[in-house]
Amino acid sequence: MNDKLDRQTLQKHLAQLPLTHPERRAAVVPLMQSLQAERGHLDDRGVEEVAQVTGLSTTEVEELATFYSLIYRHPAGRHVLRVCDSLCCSLQGADRLLQAAEQYSGVSLGKISPDGAFSILPSICLGLCDQAPAALLDGEAVGPLNEAALQVLLRRLQEVD
Amino acid sequence: MEAVLTRHIEANAPLDLEAYRSVGGYRSLDAAFARKPEEIIEIVEAANLRGRGGAGFSCGLKWRLRDADAPRPRYLVCNIDESEPGTFKDRYLLYGGPHQIIEAVIVSAYALQAEKAVIFVRGEYGKGGHGLHRAIKEAEMAGLVGSNICGSGFDLQMEVHISGGRYICGEETAMLNAIEGLRPNPRHKMPRPSVKGLWQHPTTTNNVETLVNVPHILLNGADWFRALGINSGCGPKLFCVSGMVHQPGLFELPCGTPARELIFEHAGGLAEGRTLLGFIPGGASTAFLLPEHLDVPMDFDPVAKAGSRLGTASIIVLDDTTCPVQVTLNLMRFFARESCGFCTPCRDGIPYLAQILATIASGEGRAEDLVLLEELSGIIALQSFCAFAPGAMIPLISSLQCFHDHYESHIDTGCCPFDAVNKSGA
Amino acid sequence: MGTMRIDGHDIPFQENDNILKAALAANIEIPYFCYHAALGSLGACRLCAVEVASVDPTQSPRVVMSCLEFARDGLNVSVSAAAARQVRQRVIEFLMINHPHDCPVCDEGGECHLQEMTVACGPPYRRYRGRKRTFTNQYLGPLVHHEMNRCITCYRCTRFYQDYALGDDLGSMRLRNEVYFGRFQDGPLTSPFAGNLVEICPTGVFTDAVFRQHFARVWDLETAPSICPHCSVGCNTLPGARDGTLRRMRNRFHPELNRWFICDRGRYGHQYSEHIDRPLTPRVRDEKVSYREALAAAAEQIKAARDKTSGLGSTREDLESNAMLQTLLNKLSGRFATFSDPQIETATVAAVAALQSSGGAPSLAEIEQADAALVVGDLTAHAPMMDLALRQAYRAGAKLAILHSGPSLLARFAATTLTVPPQEISAHLLRLHEQATAAPTAPTAPAPSNKHEKELADIAVYLTAAQRPVLIGVSETMAVPEIAAMVQLATALGSRAKLAYALPGANTYGTILLTPTTSTTAMLEAIESGQIQTLIVIGNDPLGDARLGTRWRAARRHLSTLIVLDCVATATAEAADILLPVAAWAERGGTFVNYEGRAQGFAPVFQRTEPLPNTVEVLADLAHCLELALPDAAAVLSNLFPGYQAPLPGTLGSALSAPPLTMQTGTTIGPASSAHPGHWQVALASWYGDDPLASYAPALMELAPAAAALIHPTAAFKEGIEDKKQVRLRGPAGTVVLPVQLNNDVAAGTIALSRVTLTQLGVGHGDLLELEHIS
Ligand SMILES: Cc1cc2nc3c(=O)[nH]c(=O)nc-3n(C[C@H](O)[C@H](O)[C@H](O)COP(=O)(O)O)c2cc1C
Ligand code: SF4
């Protein structure tokens, strides 16, 4: 267990508490999200901090952290590309796209590129079926994608950093 | 039909408060506050506004059936979790017009006399959620949200919850757990959320598309609303069309518009030389319809009569190059992946089905597998804890019926016929 | 409340019963996994499917989950219907998809609920052709072993651990068919009730890690109904032995006491009887001798000393042994006492007297029903299952008030916590009484500091408003005035209030009834003045006493012979001139009287390969050598207690009718109440694994908190003491250097110390101590 949160961090975290809710545990998801936004993933220290602010145990926070698909308990790349593999995108070639992404980058799905620049994750339907095959890059929609466009995208990610 | 719900939708460039007001936004607040809450509920019921979240339950009836003397605070939850494959209509509403949503939530909360509203946004729509949050702050500054709204004496706190991400969070009771910071497993049906919902207080949940109709109904009346639909349908409807069509997209059309018109006119039809294999009319958990159903009006009862559900009115089109076994396998993998893991049939049964389907799809299936699929899917559909697994079984059961020959040929030939076709074509 | 039909049988049900509960109560088997009588219905496993006929005959019957469906009058249910059977079969098939086929080597084999259900409803063969999913296990500490691949996701473990026992370090992680029950990180489970996972899990995910090390198949275990020897609650247990050694402990259902559970002290404390240093061979001085030789030597010494022989019984020895020792000493005209510390003796007498006159202590089931409770002391460490009962009351909305001096696990659930130094407890109780009665009663009581006035007023409000208030004191850390104050408070609350004390030993209540009052002081003085030359000690450790060990050790030099009968290697046993090892409780039968005054019999479970005599037998043999005629234990006891009948093992036990004891009021023993500048008060920081027997159980002891001086941060700051810095403590028996550990649950001006440290220092709870900084 790490030492107590310093006052400043605590204040920052407390600002995330939804005031309209009667219990602090309602802040767990927003807190996890904001820590992840800062650090790229929710690390063990983050779980401990969320626990401290909400008064839950680390295990109780972990129960939630491990349920959600958008909370990363393992390090992710600086950029995260979530490629949809659900029906509409799959009909438009998402499976080939995912394979190509692995082949092109040499990084398997869910892993980080050696330079830490990006990770590629398969995702359930992103609500971008009208742009299939689609992906979310750091939360921004990209699509329709094809293999060439994907290659350009991945190359740009490596160059930007 | 002139656009109603999407009229002021500007994809990714939504109107701010001032602009929205200048096109008539927030006018329904006066119309609402001038009426008793009960009257609004009556109007909504008379308009026959049916839930756009999937089940199509009458919105007015749901509101009327809540306990009017329920203890305070009461909650209204607006559902923008939209994760049903094929569905993207709520995304347009969220990214393109947050103030329309806020307005709808205010008048609906007033009708329900709910003093707290939570708008639940799927995590993948986080940017839209933040935009909505900013819009709420704008509305708060303008006295449209908060205490004594526009001098009406009505107080409403409104906040956005951005989900950590999971399809099951869209299920009403799982969503309540998610908001409370509990694991988002569904709750037991009793007591109902309308009695003990969020934080054990009375709670009403509606899909965002359902709610955005309410201001328009208030301003124009129930009759106007009913008249907007065609063939038995009522009101405007957001249709999503995707899959093997030229121009997938969102189309706001009269509820009751036939599928043929949607697929072939609005979505540009199929690629050159392709024929229609079938389509899913209402998102991943609805049954397949076949070419013979093209003229079925896309409205709740007619689609039900045709053997499927209007669901989220999200049409996924399959043409003759798509393997229905692969399609079904894709759906089962989706459901296996998103099962919350609470009850046995869903948690362990769906992956089992997916495994069987995978063997069939790859040509390693056995004849008895089809019997097994039927037997297992029946049990899973009937004996699971929440509506997730029954929803998951619908496309499987219907696929086995509609595309039985395809399953048999996979088993008989020991390969996927479409693989051969696609490969030789490529 | 009504009747329904299940497969043609009329079944009665109670209001709000579900079909499953009513069926099980009527001995009708409906298969289930996630339902548990203590945890209720969940509806997750879907195994309890039954068919229910519709009221409307044109409608076809429905298959429903019997655990989620209320029983209704006239309901027609079929368990055997083909549709219901098919659902159950599929559920088993689904569960077996990932469950390893490791039954031949699984610890749960033979008592596996999954195995039974699979045989009862399952498909005979496997159809699934895919791979099994696998998990990595966690290290959960020395008591519970984790084997996640066997999990069937019934959620019983977390529902017990979190919802029922209010622990927070075991949870449900992830989702889909990857739901994982474990901790945030590897590490020992922290709940005092964690061991119940072993029984609550319907398959082999959580198994007994201690049993595993010395495993036997359940069908090879010798068992017999027993009573837990580790505290005064008297939970019913089922020990299992094999090849002359005790292997494990399970709960045995008692409807008024422990019901489905026992605490970890009870489950793992039994390892004391297999401790590597357990005395097994009689010894005279430094020489190992035969039993006969040891007896002869003892008899010789007693004969030589004649009327200068006395005996010390024990609160952890059963009724029979204490009564026999007393009878023997009567014949020898010797003294008989049972405590090593007179202060604890008088407090215990007062507590038992209070229990006798208060209309009976509440059972655990009654404690669960309390709607408000006051706890004085650290209940978890002295009667863990009383704590678990209070947690149930708390879950149902009861308000708990805790008045204590050192760490207490229950404080987390308290509506009001008053952390005060030991010597201020009684003043607070008296003030609470004043508040509750709105009438000053004890003008001499010093007023507690004003800062607690509001809390006391709160407690008074909810105790007086309660319908079923319960007051529970930990007698070991209380003095007579505090016990008296609790009685006064209970009386003021009227007959709805129930009073209970956690007493310091499995048979304290029974032992006290045999003990002449203030016998310990008299005995010590008699030894010191040379009036006693031979002392027989059974199951007691005066030389290891925390407060009086030094005095006893000095007194021991006046004795010519110390004869000790025990099954653990205590300081006293080591110092014995003649040591007679005796059978541990599972190796013999006997009777314990619990905190309620309920006498419960325990049966001999097994024999060691080289059996040891039990205490009663040794005393009888000794009498024989002395040519004294001793009646047997049953005769002695029926002589002592009118109408006494030995309670049969496996029954609910019976109240012991005994003449009332009198509380020694106005006693001068007890902590002084004036402040001593430069001194700290001592509070006993005990823990749930800590009793004279369980402290010889190695696995449990791995969890014992590290020795430290616990001090409140404010008090530490005022004195310039820093966390983790060493301090020197000076007590009558010696000095000890310990690291400081800041702890918010310690009272101001108080140092909380472990039992071991107290013994090293020669101080008891409430005594004073000097602390020196080490630069
Ligand atoms: C597994 C599952 C997922 C669901 N997901 C959504 C969703 O993403 N959005 C939604 O509005 N309703 C969803 N629903 C339906 C909701 O539970 C609820 O019925 C709906 O929000 C009610 O709104 P309505 O009456 O306005 O349609 C889902 C239901 C289930 C069983
Ligand atoms: S059907 Fe069962 S496992 Fe599936 S989502 Fe619902 S509760 Fe969870």
Ligand code: FES
């Ligand atoms: S016991 Fe009924 S569903 Fe598990």
